[in-house]
Each structure stands twice: as structure tokens, then as C-alpha cells.
Amino acid sequence: MARVLVERRLRDVGARLRRLREELEVTDEQLAQLEGEADDARIRALVSETPSAGREHSEAAGHADAMRRHRAAVAGEISQLEASQDELLDRLQASRA
Structure with missing residues (x-):
């Protein structure tokens, strides 16, 4: 693969990784909130015993x-x-050698 193409793909992958890591941070925060709400609802269900x-x-x-x-x-x-x-980094390194 041509060096220019490898560099372009590296930039694309890097940008996608940044977006996904940001999404993962938001997801972790939302998951913590939802788990807390589920735990609270579980306790309410145990205490109230209503359908x-x-x-x-x-x-x-x-x-x-x-x-x-x-x-x-x-x-x-x-x-x-x-x-x-x-x-891709390995390919880039190999193309420089």
C-alpha cells in the first residue's frame, strides 16, 4: 500500500478512535446513572412489593x-x-525502511 494511503488511513483511524473514546466516556457516565437508577428501583420493588x-x-x-x-x-x-x-503503523514503518 502506498505510503500516502497508509498515512490517510492512519488519520482516519485516529479521528474515529478519538470520537469513539469520547463516546465511551459519555456511555460510562450514562451507564453509571442507569445502574444507580436500576439499583434504586430494585430496592423500591423489594420494599413496596407492588407489581x-x-x-x-x-x-x-x-x-x-x-x-x-x-x-x-x-x-x-x-x-x-x-x-x-x-x-498501519507497522506498514508505515516498513515503507520507511
């Missing part, structure tokens, strides 16, 4: 689970891009 409190807990837990899956997907994409970036 509506149980539904609220299930719903809150579902939101937290969805955010966990989203976080895992973002983290996985970051890992893939980091591997791609390493490969």
Missing part, C-alpha cells in the same frame, strides 16, 4: 443492560481500530 414497582425495576434494569451492551460494542470497536492502527 408496578417490580415493573419499574425490570424496565430500569433493561435500560442498564442495553447500555452495557452498547458500551461493550463501543469498546470492541475501539479494540479493532487500535489493532488496525498498529497494523
Whole structure:
């Protein structure tokens, strides 16, 4: 692959990594909030023992689970891009040699 193309792909991968890392930070904050809400709803469901409190807990837990899956997907994409970036850096280094 031509050096110019490798450099362009490196810039693209770097920009995508920055965006995903920012998204991961936001996702972590949202996940912490959702987990707190799910925990509060669980306690309310235990104390009140009403069907509506149980539904609220299930719903809150579902939101937290969805955010966990989203976080895992973002983290996985970051890992893939980091591997791609390493490969591109190796190619760039080889082209300089």
C-alpha cells in the first residue's frame, strides 16, 4: 500500500478512535446513572412489593443492560481500530525502511 494511503488511513483511524473514546466516556457516565437508577428501583420493588414497582425495576434494569451492551460494542470497536492502527503503523514503518 502506498505510503500516502497508509498515512490517510492512519488519520482516519485516529479521528474515529478519538470520537469513539469520547463516546465511551459519555456511555460510562450514562451507564453509571442507569445502574444507580436500576439499583434504586430494585430496592423500591423489594420494599413496596407492588407489581408496578417490580415493573419499574425490570424496565430500569433493561435500560442498564442495553447500555452495557452498547458500551461493550463501543469498546470492541475501539479494540479493532487500535489493532488496525498498529497494523498501519507497522506498514508505515516498513515503507520507511
